[in-house]
């Protein structure tokens with residue numbers, strides 16, 4: 189049961205960098221449909237109205253997340269491979285985990301069924317935005333930001349919405365609380381099975397939520413996009429390893445409270 193719940197929320201990001209690129213699906217040989225946000229390769233037979241609706245929704249999600257977290261950032265087109273449904277996506281899935289969608293960062297390419305739930309779209313678009321703003325973010329920031337953002341809807345009012353983690357992730361908390369040396373930078377074990385991948389994504393997501401709670405996330409992302417020689421860990425701590433250890437220690441203590449399950453102000 190626990191595995192099934194975790195599997196349902198894992199949405200992969202592919203970190204392979206030395207990958208020989210090839211077309212993922214036969215219909216990538218077609219000329220893509222180009223919009224302001226996306227280069228779209230839609231599976232033959234896909235209903236055009238359904239494609240249009242999904243792409244419009246995806247553009248709104250991209251705008252909302254970019255305006256909130258990376259205002260004024262450059263806008264690169266994201267490759268979008270659209271599948272007719274989950275079964276079609278499954279047929280062409282490359283990653284070994286049973287994911288609902290995935291993002292290939294070396295190609296800035298999202299693979300997703302057209303009828304995927306909104307949270308899946310938000311997750312993958314968050315990956316693509318961060319990668320196009322500054323490539324190569326460490327796992328905890330890439331996956332953590334996507335996991336954190338998949339559940340949020342930020343209203344235009346400054347504090348008009350609350351922010352919380354996906355409730356299903358709460359099943360990970362007991363295991364996280366028992367894990368010694370729980371540090372976001374040492375958990376990125378997404379290729380050794382669903383349990384490990386779920387735990388890694390959970391640690392990353394909760395750490396980003398923890399940064400939100402400490403009101404450090406917006407500042408971190410702004411500086412991360414501008415100060416391109418600095419790692420996120422450096423930006424959080426000024427390069428002081430003791431401050432990083434102490435931040436991780438505070439995170440471990442926070443994980444043991446009930447606050448990771450709570451809603452926080454959306455600002």
Ligand SMILES: [Zn+2]
Pocket residue numbers: 199200201311315331334335
């Ligand atoms: Zn992901």
